[in-house]
Amino acid sequence: MKTSVILNRNFTIGEIDERIYGGFIEHLGRAVYGGIYQPDHPSADADGFRTDVLGLIRELGMPVTRYPGGNFVSGYNWEDGTGPRDRRPVRLDLAWKALEPNTFGTDEFIKWCRRAGTAPMMAVNLGTRGPAEAQQLVEYCNFPGGTELSERRRANGGREPYRVKLWCLGNEMDGPWQTGHRTADEYGRTALEAAKMMKWTDPSIEVIVCGSSNDAMPTFGYWEETVLEHTYDLADYLSIHRYFGNRCGQTPGYLAQPEEMAGFIRRAVACCDAAGAKKKSSKKIMLSFDEWNVWFHSNGREKESPEWTVGRPLLEDVYTMEDALLVGMLLSTLQNHADRVKIACLAQSVNVIAPIMTEKDGGAWRQTIFHPFALASKYGRGIALQSVVEGPCYDAEFRTDADAPPVLHRGIPYLHASFVHNTERSEVVIFAANRNLAEPMELEVRLGDFDAVSVIEQQTLHHSDLKAVNSAEREEVAPVAQQGAALENGTLKAVLLPASWNMLRISLRQPARADGSRQKQP
Numbered sequence: 001m002k003t004s005v006i007l008n009r010n011f012t013i014g015e016i017d018e019r020i021y022g023g024f025i026e027h028l029g030r031a032v033y034g035g036i037y038q039p040d041h042p043s044a045d046a047d048g049f050r051t052d053v054l055g056l057i058r059e060l061g062m063p064v065t066r067y068p069g070g071n072f073v074s075g076y077n078w079e080d081g082t083g084p085r086d087r088r089p090v091r092l093d094l095a096w097k098a099l100e101p102n103t104f105g106t107d108e109f110i111k112w113c114r115r116a117g118t119a120p121m122m123a124v125n126l127g128t129r130g131p132a133e134a135q136q137l138v139e140y141c142n143f144p145g146g147t148e149l150s151e152r153r154r155a156n157g158g159r160e161p162y163r164v165k166l167w168c169l170g171n172e173m174d175g176p177w178q179t180g181h182r183t184a185d186e187y188g189r190t191a192l193e194a195a196k197m198m199k200w201t202d203p204s205i206e207v208i209v210c211g212s213s214n215d216a217m218p219t220f221g222y223w224e225e226t227v228l229e230h231t232y233d234l235a236d237y238l239s240i241h242r243y244f245g246n247r248c249g250q251t252p253g254y255l256a257q258p259e260e261m262a263g264f265i266r267r268a269v270a271c272c273d274a275a276g277a278k279k280k281s282s283k284k285i286m287l288s289f290d291e292w293n294v295w296f297h298s299n300g301r302e303k304e305s306p307e308w309t310v311g312r313p314l315l316e317d318v319y320t321m322e323d324a325l326l327v328g329m330l331l332s333t334l335q336n337h338a339d340r341v342k343i344a345c346l347a348q349s350v351n352v353i354a355p356i357m358t359e360k361d362g363g364a365w366r367q368t369i370f371h372p373f374a375l376a377s378k379y380g381r382g383i384a385l386q387s388v389v390e391g392p393c394y395d396a397e398f399r400t401d402a403d404a405p406p407v408l409h410r411g412i413p414y415l416h417a418s419f420v421h422n423t424e425r426s427e428v429v430i431f432a433a434n435r436n437l438a439e440p441m442e443l444e445v446r447l448g449d450f451d452a453v454s455v456i457e458q459q460t461l462h463h464s465d466l467k468a469v470n471s472a473e474r475e476e477v478a479p480v481a482q483q484g485a486a487l488e489n490g491t492l493k494a495v496l497l498p499a500s501w502n503m504l505r506i507s508l509r510q511p512a513r514a515d516g517s518r519q520k521q522p
């Protein structure tokens with residue numbers, strides 16, 4: 001089975017915004033309590049942050065982290081998580097039927113972000129609260145000093161403003177499951193007033209308005225049109241969310257889900273541009289795909305942990321090789337929409353549908369999905385390239401769950417890939433999945449005008465058992481260096497194992513300096 005690709009350095013999609021490799025920490029399950037924050041753990045630092053988790057977060061490379069929710073934020077009083085710990089209230093978290101002790105809050109999160117090498121992306125509560133409290137949180141975080149709120153931050157240890165740039169105006173406000181769910185008109189008006197007051201407080205911030213929780217929502221399209229009608233002039237990004245799962249064990253159809261993600265992105269972009277066209281605006285609203293991942297393994301297991309307890313284990317999906325293959329392709333899908341997707345957050349980062357898991361009394365470990373994420377974030381920087389692909393395709397049926405009607409996916413190329421010109425490193429980096437479960441793929445990539453020098457490496461994620469998982473004891477699924485990829489007259493030739501995800505790095509001749517010398521490879 002052979003697939004051929006043609007690349008041209010001038011045919012580009014756009015510059016990849018590093019923030020597409022974002023993460024997400026919600027007050028949910030063991031993400032905060034027992035995840036990033038566990039003062040009684042042997043690896044905890046003076047602030048109670050688990051340093052083993054910090055190490056793995058840095059290894060993943062997440063330039064931004066969304067916080068504190070998620071559904072949680074729609075019932076959250078941010079003030080509860082500030083000031084002396086012994087005076088912080090314990091509250092009911094209605095979203096996840098848990099107890100919230102508030103021993104970790106905004107100031108701790110900012111500190112944690114600095115240690116983790118990530119920038120905070122804060123969400124405000126537009127469910128049970130409104131624009132005034134959202135404005136007050138911006139003032140608390142970003143105003144230099146001299147007001148009651150900014151001085152409160154300084155008294156709480158934040159001498160300098162936190163300079164939080166990205167603000168989510170609520171979370172999934174179109175969903176009936178949301179605390180304080182609103183109609184599109186109600187939300188649009190509220191979001192506009194919140195954005196106005198927040199930007200008056202700090203004009204340097206960017207705001208993200210809620211789009212649809214997923215494209216199967218009955219209000220999809222109408223919701224975007226209405227919300228953007230209200231907020232177009234002040235909104236910077238529209239948020240979209242989507243989770244995937246293989247509930248009916250249909251692997252070929254499951255592996256065709258990146259095409260579903262791409263379709264959702266195209267439809268959301270169309271909504272943004274239609275709203276802009278109606279307003280005759282030259283401004284473009286970009287997308288923040290701020291929740292995406294595989295989520296299904298833990299469905300129905302909520303009852304296993306007692307309600308109204310702190311850090312009750314929830315959404316602890318253990319990911320398979322097959323899930324890692326999908327996550328790798330979803331990352332390529334985000335790269336392939338670099339012109340419009342400027343932010344994306346893997347939901348989530350620790351213990352809750354996460355690449356990193358922790359043991360209460362043991363260490364932290366990498367799930368299968370950790371690996372494609374870490375490699376894409378490290379090497380998938382630069383310019384996303386267009387490609388012309390010729391190769392075999394397949395058809396597959398897929399049901400999202402047992403009650404859903406089957407959908408036939410036709411003409412799915414076995415190759416799913418993205419191609420990045422990493423200008424900093426002087427490399428072409430290829431992220432490529434072979435969706436054929438039985439046969440290897442001979443991949444040929446004509447690099448044309450790229451002046452390719454050599455193949456640096458091929459890293460392959462593959463396992464004979466698609467249901468193989470990692471655990472605290474054993475990293476069963478991890479990338480392995482593959483030999484054999486080579487350049488022949490400017491064409492890359494490589495073999496992709498059946499059901500594998502791969503990263504191939506090709507070094508390019510360095511552009512000559514004015515004095516004729518060439519820069520050294522890092």
Ligand code: AHR
Nearest residue numbers: 026070071072171172347
């Ligand atoms: O990430 C888990 C949950 O999924 C989030 O709290 C919510 O926004 C979404 O429905």
